Amino acid sequence: ILNVEQSPQSLHxxxxxxxxxxxxxxxxxxxxxxxxxxxxxxxxxALFVMTLNGDEKKKGRISATLNTKEGYSYLYIKGSxxxxxxxxxxxxxxxxxxxKLIFGTGTLLAVQP
Amino acid sequence: xxxxxxxxxxxxxxxxxxxxxECVQDMDHENMFWYRQDPGLGLRLIYxxxxxxxxxxxxxxxxxxxxxxxKERFSxxxxxxxxxxxSMYLCASTPTGGPPLHFGNGTRLTVT
Numbered sequence: 001i002l003n004v005e006q007s008p009q010s011l012h013x014x015x016x017x018x019x020x021x022x023x024x025x026x027x028x029x030x031x032x033x034x035x036x037x038x039x040x041x042x043x044x045x046a047l048f049v050m051t052l053n054g055d056e057k058k059k060g061r062i063s064a065t066l067n068t069k070e071g072y073s074y075l076y077i078k079g080s081x082x083x084x085x086x087x088x089x090x091x092x093x094x095x096x097x098x099x100k101l102i103f104g105t106g107t108l109l110a111v112q113p
Numbered sequence: 114x115x116x117x118x119x120x121x122x123x124x125x126x127x128x129x130x131x132x133x134x135e136c137v138q139d140m141d142h143e144n145m146f147w148y149r150q151d152p153g154l155g156l157r158l159i160y161x162x163x164x165x166x167x168x169x170x171x172x173x174x175x176x177x178x179x180x181x182x183x184k185e186r187f188s189x190x191x192x193x194x195x196x197x198x199x200s201m202y203l204c205a206s207t208p209t210g211g212p213p214l215h216f217g218n219g220t221r222l223t224v225t
Contacts, residue, residue: 004155034213043117044203046213089156093212100171101214103148105155 002026004092006104013080014112020076021107023090027071034091034101035064035075044089047075080111116140119204119217126224132191134220136204143209145187147171147179150201150219162187163209194224 005024013019025033032051038044048057053068061078077084087108091101120135138145144163148156148171158171160179168179176198180188187206191198201221205214 043216043218049212103156105153
């Protein structure tokens, strides 16, 4: 059974704080790792799709790293703002033939102004 | 921009009713998916389809069926709704070989 774990489950930070969360996934037969942001009352939107070991991606104040050999990815938010409040989901795809993604349970981030 | 539209934002149904959740995407994507989201469990795949009239079971297909008669539309059917199917349902699409997923806004279904 493929398992994707995210930690912490939830996080409360002050505006301006930098923060990071972890996604752990199986290290064998890796194909891709996705990060999504899901704001309340909106649809989840893709942040990053990462495929190469050592990959680092950045979008504004948000960045992500990938270590496929040890099976983890970090998502960093620099200088958190209230609009960053959302659930952050990671999803793992292995090298099988289908397009199935295995999602973690998410990290709920609340940024207090 | 890809648009994935789910027909209802909120739905309340009675136990035993047949329920249809509709999803339409406007970008000619081959792959479409139905997920449900429950607290503490993450998104779980119910069914997916990689072409018209093609479907595959996901991780939790019991109590559900799907229909894909046209490429842009993927319907999730609850043959006889039960209270344990109360959940948030998300539809998503993606082209063949091309992540990421594009999601709809979700349908929050309550079965009483």
